[in-house]
Amino acid sequence: MNWSQITNQPWMLWRRQVAAILRLELKKSLFSKRAWWIYILTLGPVVITGLHSLINGDGHHTIGEDYMIFAGIYQVYFLRLGIFFGCLGIFSNLFRAEVLERTLHYYFMSPVRREVLAISKYVAGLIAAVVYFTGSVVLSFLFIAAHWGPVFQQYLMHGPGMQQLGRYALTTVLACIGYGSVFMLTGVLYRNPMIPAAVVMVWENLNPFLPSLLKKFSVIFYLKSLCPVSDIPAEGPLAFLVTATNPTPAWLAIPGLLLVSALLLTYAAAKARKLEVSYSE
Numbered sequence: 001m002n003w004s005q006i007t008n009q010p011w012m013l014w015r016r017q018v019a020a021i022l023r024l025e026l027k028k029s030l031f032s033k034r035a036w037w038i039y040i041l042t043l044g045p046v047v048i049t050g051l052h053s054l055i056n057g058d059g060h061h062t063i064g065e066d067y068m069i070f071a072g073i074y075q076v077y078f079l080r081l082g083i084f085f086g087c088l089g090i091f092s093n094l095f096r097a098e099v100l101e102r103t104l105h106y107y108f109m110s111p112v113r114r115e116v117l118a119i120s121k122y123v124a125g126l127i128a129a130v131v132y133f134t135g136s137v138v139l140s141f142l143f144i145a146a147h148w149g150p151v152f153q154q155y156l157m158h159g160p161g162m163q164q165l166g167r168y169a170l171t172t173v174l175a176c177i178g179y180g181s182v183f184m185l186t187g188v189l190y191r192n193p194m195i196p197a198a199v200v201m202v203w204e205n206l207n208p209f210l211p212s213l214l215k216k217f218s219v220i221f222y223l224k225s226l227c228p229v230s231d232i233p234a235e236g237p238l239a240f241l242v243t244a245t246n247p248t249p250a251w252l253a254i255p256g257l258l259l260v261s262a263l264l265l266t267y268a269a270a271k272a273r274k275l276e277v278s279y280s281e
Contacts, residue, residue, distance in 0.1 A: 025124030042136035053147035071229035087179035092187035
């Protein structure tokens with residue numbers, strides 16, 4: 001056995017372990033009974049936008065108005081509710097659900113490093129979240145203006161439609177990466193991840209009202225910067241409290257989100273080494 005074979009053995013072993021864990025975890029994240037409410041989160045906007053095209057095909061509005069409505073749906077529903085709670089359910093339960101089902105010790109008894117286990121679980125959760133929510137966003141984007149027929153095809157193929165769709169899909173993937181790393185960490189650190197999740201939710205939803213400097217310490221600020229429509233006009237009695245802040249350019253927002261997510265995931269993997277099995281709750 002030469003030196004390259006010796007040094008490559010751990011990587012080959014970890015690769016096989018990651019592949020095996022991914023197969024198990026993807027079944028749990030995509031097809032388990034506990035994922036039923038995530039199906040509702042993802043199918044809801046698809047059904048609503050589909051009904052919009054069926055009912056509102058009379059031409060009393062423009063295709064631009066349809067996509068301004070979609071921009072509102074994306075920022076209010078997908079970013080603040082759907083993806084947030086979906087990632088909370090998927091990633092915080094990667095370890096917590098194993099404790100509740102009394103199955104975590106099977107992983108801990110196997111000859112696999114805790115860091116490899118944590119990263120493999122995160123990747124499986126990320127794949128599931130991206131499939132769920134990117135699929136929902138793409139279908140909703142297509143359905144909301146489908147009733148325009150040839151005008152819609154022209155908008156999509158020869159207008160700004162495909163570029164907008166690509167930006168929404170990219171923002172959705174980054175949202176899953178960012179929120180996934182946050183909730184992966186809370187699931188590892190806390191027995192009840194709902195309390196820190198509530199704190200994160202309040203902070204993220206207060207973002208429009210925060211000073212410009214504090215806005216930059218949240219995930220949603222950078223996600224909104226990547227959307228085709230970065231700011232939806234505020235309405236209502238609290239509109240005067242909204243502070244205007246220039247969006248972060250994509251070349252800063254994307255690497256920044258990825259870097260912070262990598263740091264959170266690294267810390268979560270390190271803390272996973274100290275996890276102990278306790279079914280006494």
